[in-house]
Amino acid sequence: MAYEIIKADGPVLHIRIKGVMLLADHQAIQAAGKKLIAQGLKPRLLVIAENFQGWEKGVDWGDMDFLMDYGDDIVKMAIVGDAKWKEQVYMFTVKGLRKTAIEYFPPEDLTRAEAWVRA
Numbered sequence: 001m002a003y004e005i006i007k008a009d010g011p012v013l014h015i016r017i018k019g020v021m022l023l024a025d026h027q028a029i030q031a032a033g034k035k036l037i038a039q040g041l042k043p044r045l046l047v048i049a050e051n052f053q054g055w056e057k058g059v060d061w062g063d064m065d066f067l068m069d070y071g072d073d074i075v076k077m078a079i080v081g082d083a084k085w086k087e088q089v090y091m092f093t094v095k096g097l098r099k100t101a102i103e104y105f106p107p108e109d110l111t112r113a114e115a116w117v118r119a
Helices: 022-036 067-071 082-092 107-118
Strands: 003-009 012-021 045-054 076-080 101-105
Touching: 003 022, 003 067, 012 082, 022 067, 045 082, 045 107, 076 107, 082 101
Parallel strands: 012 045, 045 076, 076 101
Antiparallel strands: 003 012
């Protein structure tokens, strides 16, 4: 398992992703988001990508059901990681094609990323 929910602080989910992100990891993170939404919260995600190596190959990442049903309920996503992944992460999160504010931060700006996601 490449992901870990470090903590849930009200509507803010602190998530760590290491290595290759698996489809099962993505689905588990979506389930955690659905749980917050069911509680009446508008989730904000702080995703820390450590030694990120991309996404699992050979699986269908095209399921858009979560995005269509719950995507607008997620207020913000701050992703912290190596700059080489920035554009691919923006494509994966469909930045610009959804209401969710999404920003990418280098690892040295973790504190700024957390402040941004909470603002």
